[in-house]
Amino acid sequence: MSESNRPPHDGEPYGPGPIDDQEWPERFVARAVGPGPDPTLHGYSIFEDLIPNYNASERALTAFLGEAPNEDQIRRFDLACGLASVVHVGDAPVHASVLASVVGARPENTLGLGATVLAEQARHDIDRHAALIAHFNDGPRYTQPERPSTSLAPLIAGLKRLNLESQAPKLARSLTGAAIALFCEVGLTARKQLAAALVWARFPTLAAEAIATSPGGLLRYPLDTPGYRYTEEE
């Protein structure tokens, strides 16, 4: 038997090994959420301050931003979340969640899978809008689209209703782009902040479809849409 794996005796553990011989910290670092009977979020008491003064969406924004938001940020975030929220069964995250139900997965796991693919979608959207995000992070270098997209009507209406000025109509080509621009204007410009906001915005809509979907029913699911055609051509 090799020296480094002598059997245990008198309470000694097996070892040593690289994990045994390394000094490790014994405590976890919490940087946002303070635990205990009076927990805090970024320093604000959750029970005494945030719950009485902010609703769920506003507390989420506090979580992502690191600071309690002002009224402009709250309205802008709310509009952005609404614009980003539209995901349906034709979109991969919801499709995955629904198909997971069709294969008879546990209800909770269909939601978890949906969240995983929402995160993938967010990563994809953030990559696609890198130039737009850089406009907020690195200074205005973004080339504006020549024509405004006709699909921005909900953005325009929302800005008017909330009496908000925004660069989003000039920068965005789509409602997703508009949402990202608004999130950036709120101060959510880092990848994780944007991903958190996009997943937060879309998860309830995904959950709506997941909750409405009964398990099973393979023969009612369009298994061959889109169709796949096997080829051996290069």
Place this chain on the structure above:
Amino acid sequence: MKKPIIVTRLAHAGWLEHRVRGLNLFETFGADSDIWDVISTAIGGPRLTREGIQTLNNISLTMTNPDPRIPPMKLMRVCAAYGGAMAAYGGFFSVMEDALIGTWSFGTAASALLELEKEIKDIDDLEAVTEAVLAAVERRGRIPGYGVPAREKDERVIALRRWLAERGRAKDHYFRLMNSVDDIMSERFKQSVNIAGAGCAACLDVGLAPRHIHVIGSLFGVAALLANADEGAQEKDQIIQSLPDDLIEYQGPPRRRSPRSSE
């Protein structure tokens, strides 16, 4: 506060050698070892013979059809649509526990076969097997591992039977019992054995318990699943990312106004 300690029977990492389930890893497993043997050991299952390893290879080989239209493959493709093969792979497995379609059913079918066996004194007594099968169907409505969608016979079972017969393993205890159950289920209920029902019997003959079969079974389809995670992530099909609206038929509540709607 004293650091909490969790007791594990799985492993301890050394410097040049690691202890796994009471064995020295690199001393025990060598150049000719097989990963199935290591996996079985790691999950608390038995050490596997060459025959047992080959049986697991045979089962896996039957599950290698990666047609993207097969439900688990399609699920993998949808999850990989944005280019993340590993996110798809991990996400896929997160929904397999207890799922009706997928390899978790191997373990479920194994439990059902063991339950059936408890009711039978002699598995070669066809009358006794018939009685037990009919009682089980009466009780549960169905026996997990039986019933083949969209076709009369599961082609994967045909392949598995051929390979086990070639290797002289088709007469092993649980495979023999499964074949008898299949005869009855096919004749009486038109529900022939599927790959979970046949594969689990072969796994039981290898010496694996249902809880091992649930877990190790997740690897049976891995070639096909990885292939779909890979191609799906490479292709990043836009049509999978977002299907056009005219492919969607809405069947939810009709359009209506909320109590706060001002118009």
